[in-house]
Amino acid sequence: MTHEAWIIDAARTPRGIGKPDKGALAGIHPQRLLSTVLKALATRNSVHTVDIDDVVIGCNTQFGKQGLDLARMAALDAGFDPLVPGVTLDRFCGSGMSAAALAAMGVMSGTQRLVFAGGVESMSHTQTLPRGSLLMDSGNLSLRRKFPQPHQGVCADLIATLERIGRNELDTLALESQRRAHMAILEGRFSRSLVPVLSDDGKIALERDEYPRPQTTAEALAQLKPAFTAVLDKPLDDAGLTYGALLRQVYPNIRIEHVHTAGTSSGIVDGAAGVLIASAEYARAQGWKPRARIRAMTTVGGDPTLMLNAPVPAAKKALALAGLTVRDIDLFEVNEAFAVVPLKFMRDLDIDPAKVNVNGGAIALGHPIGATGAILIGTLLDELERRDRSIGLATMCTAGGMAPAMIIERI
Secondary structure (H helix, E strand, C coil), X not given: CCCCEEEXXXXXXXXXXXXXXXXXXXXXXXXXXXXXXXXXXXXXXCCCHHHCCEEEEXXXXXXXXXXXXXXXXXXXXXXXXXXXXXXXXXXXXXXXXXXXXXXXXXXXXXXXXXXXXXXXEEHHHHCCCCCCCCCCCCCCHHHHHHCCCCCXXXXXXXXXXXXXXCHHHHHHHHHHHXXXXXXXXXXXXXXXXXXXXXXXXXXXXXXXXXXXXXXXXXXXXXHCCCCCHHHHCCCCCCCCCXXXXXXXXXXXXXXXXXXXXXXXXXXXXXXXXEEEEEEHHHHHHHCCCCCEEEEXXXXXXXXXXXXXXXXXXXXXXXXXXXXXXXXXXXXXXXXXXXXXXXXXXXXXXXXXXXXXXXXXXXXXXXXXCCCHHHHHHHHHHHHHHHHCCCEEEEECCECCCEEEEEEEEEC
């Protein structure tokens, strides 16, 4: 018997600029970022924490302060009953969405009834870590020969080159992302999900998104230099290996048009997000009014060299699992890792841009790697409610050439 997985609530922190010497959240431990969200969800839904079957959290860079099962430590920091377990997973940028999917699977299988899911990333912290190898293959020469994996920004430029998506299209999308995010903030569209982060002394560290740049203009975007030109031929190891050399293993004659800039790439930020998922039976017993059900979820792999193209097949697979078509979806959230990603998504699936990232995306608001997938789910749910629409789809590219996707339906 398959059980329904209901979304009871969703919350997130504001996103702080992810620089050690600048961001408002840079001094906040990532466990505290996450526990802030967990505690808020538990408090406002009067959760009996001893009933929580698991806390499933996504985090990309699990070193230093983000290492050693951050999910369990954050649950303890949130004041949850010590009996509550936690697990931390890594699917690169898709970690937070995959955490929510894993939580839903536990509920739908009938083995769990109440799970907290979500993600966290303190990118200001990860920038202080020794980088070691910057390659996805972690120095595995055999894998490198089979599946060269360049820098994601280089991949974005390569896809734009292959798809003939020009600089003007990218800049136009970025400008619209900033405009939409600014309007969403002015109109309080994020207020239901936002939870302020406090410092250890109890003072507010951050209560609003710190990254958006509403003053952005088309002229300013046009003046920005390409961001990944130098990255292409920068030596990555003592042998002089470059991302360009990796790329030429697969595309020996390609001439990349470097079109992505800092203005058309996702922002580096700190943040955390959570989704409270329960079985219908447990939710009814608590007297909870569910906000949505999870209709379908999936993850697909794609070309690891191009790396960013899997959202389209992921969306197609999720739609097939749900028995839906693109036309049945009221709103889409497609992570703006780079501007080319949502542009290609809309073009390939023939989707009206007015339905995609209607409150802006990661270009304007930032992309806290492990948390973004959970943020997208909450943002999608809030906007479906605000517009009184029914069905939404969220998806995102990840490093390694993968993409999770999830379809939710309001109850």
